[in-house]
Amino acid sequence: MTKNELASAVAKQAGVKAAVALSVITALGDHINITVRNGEEALLPGVGKFTRKQREARVGRNPRTGETVQIASKRVVAFKAAKEFRDAVA
Structure with missing residues (x-):
């Protein structure tokens, strides 16, 4: 949509x-x-909430070459669906 x-x-x-x-x-x-x-959470009643999370630095791997690569930490958006929304979809 x-x-x-x-x-x-x-x-x-x-x-x-x-x-x-x-x-x-x-x-x-x-x-x-x-x-x-x-850094606050945004709540949509009956739908869910949006939050900001910190993803820690980690070691990854280049799939083409197999070489290890350092991946920096970063902030990401997380969404957790409300129970009634999850139940309605299921």
Whole structure:
């Protein structure tokens, strides 16, 4: 589902114009991005939560040459689905 398709579906269900729904979806994405970037968790009730985790430095291997390579530590985004969402999908 694309962003525009999501906006159309939300607009239809909420009874608002697609442009309004699109701007709300964009603002929601921006807010989640800023919140997680600042090290806080962003919770979407009934869907899940986004958090920032630190992935430690490690030794990897180049699959083409087999040579070992040092991989630097980095921050990554983690998502944990809410229980009701997991149950609905299962």
